[in-house]
Amino acid sequence: xxxxxxxIRDFLVDLAKQAGELITSNTGKTSYDDKVNSVDLVTETDAxxxxxxxxxxxxxxxxFEFMGEESYVPGxxxxxxxxxxxxxxxxxxxxxxxxxxxxxxxxxxAINRHPVVGVVYNPFLNLMYxxxxxxxxxxxxxxxxxxxxxPVGSKLTLQNALIGIEWGTQRSGVNxxxxxxxxxxxxxxxxxxVHGFRSLGSAAMNMCAVAAGQLDAYWEGGxxxxxxxxxxxxxxxxxxxxxxxxxxxxxxAVDQRIYLAVRxxxxxxxxxxxxxxxxxxxxx
Ligand code: IPD
Numbered sequence: 001x002x003x004x005x006x007x008i009r010d011f012l013v014d015l016a017k018q019a020g021e022l023i024t025s026n027t028g029k030t031s032y033d034d035k036v037n038s039v040d041l042v043t044e045t046d047a048x049x050x051x052x053x054x055x056x057x058x059x060x061x062x063x064f065e066f067m068g069e070e071s072y073v074p075g076x077x078x079x080x081x082x083x084x085x086x087x088x089x090x091x092x093x094x095x096x097x098x099x100x101x102x103x104x105x106x107x108x109x110a111i112n113r114h115p116v117v118g119v120v121y122n123p124f125l126n127l128m129y130x131x132x133x134x135x136x137x138x139x140x141x142x143x144x145x146x147x148x149x150x151p152v153g154s155k156l157t158l159q160n161a162l163i164g165i166e167w168g169t170q171r172s173g174v175n176x177x178x179x180x181x182x183x184x185x186x187x188x189x190x191x192x193x194v195h196g197f198r199s200l201g202s203a204a205m206n207m208c209a210v211a212a213g214q215l216d217a218y219w220e221g222g223x224x225x226x227x228x229x230x231x232x233x234x235x236x237x238x239x240x241x242x243x244x245x246x247x248x249x250x251x252x253a254v255d256q257r258i259y260l261a262v263r264x265x266x267x268x269x270x271x272x273x274x275x276x277x278x279x280x281x282x283x284x
Contacts, residue, residue, distance in 0.1 A: 005117050005132045012107045012119040013130055015056055019049050019105040020123030032097050040169040041093050046070050049089035057085045069226045079225060079255045081112045088226035092202030101125055106204040108229025113254055118233030120204045129208045129234045137237035145238035146213030155267035156216055158192040158274050164206035164218035165197050174284050175221050181280035192278055207231025210261050211238035218261040219245055221283035225255045239264030246283055247276035258283045
């Protein structure tokens with residue numbers, strides 16, 4: 001059967017607003033629990049928002065699959081080729097706990113494991129990003145992404161880039177070493193000396209910032225499908241690229257965990273090669 005992606009987008013935008021109300025009304029009121037360690041956090045609001053979203057998705061689209069961060073069971077929940085809502089109820093939970101206004105709800109939709117609709121809503125700053133494969137992506141309904149085109153004649157290079165990074169929740173081991181060594185190489189005067197790093201604390205917010213043309217790239221190891229599915233559509237429809245975050249991986253699957261997201265425009269292909277040359281080791 002033909003699936004009407006515009007209808008799905010409109011449904012998800014409406015749902016994101018409902019989720020946003022639940023998120024903002026609980027700000028500053030929730031206690032949190034540790035998941036894997038003391039920096040991997042979850043609140044009651046994460047679970048409440050996922051329940052709301054999953055319930056409404058199942059009512060309206062009972063034949064579609066659902067994958068969400070809070071109901072995910074490692075080794076049991078599997079992403080299939082079926083039409084699937086891929087949802088992070090609150091992306092940026094640590095921000096939510098600290099009232100740093102960069103949390104969002106990330107509502108993606110994939111067919112054949114390929115992201116085709118993405119809605120990312122930050123209810124604190126009232127930023128509604130939405131994209132449909134083949135139809136572009138927009139901020140708040142009318143502002144076409146990217147919001148800012150690179151200046152004419154300018155070429156993206158490591159040296160003129162503003163790059164989104166995250167420390168992640170693994171604070172020891174191989175991935176932590178690879179990240180810290182790579183950050184140092186990218187930042188150092190005797191390395192690539194990028195303009196700067198920013199950590200928005202939410203994978204989806206970082207991807208939307210690349211889509212908007214506010215960040216040039218975002219590199220992450222340790223994401224899940226729900227962190228990237230919605231942002232992937234928004235970014236690629238804004239002319240950007242999502243590739244695997246280790247050297248040589250050009251076609252990442254939505255269910256792998258290591259990504260490099262890059263804005264489009266002149267120099268972006270070479271930028272990916274140069275970024276890969278700066279990675280000290282390989283993320284696991
Ligand atoms: C996390 C955030 C964080 C990123 C992690 C994600 P959560 O999602 O997006 O910025 O570094 O990879 O898991 O736990 O806040 O939903």
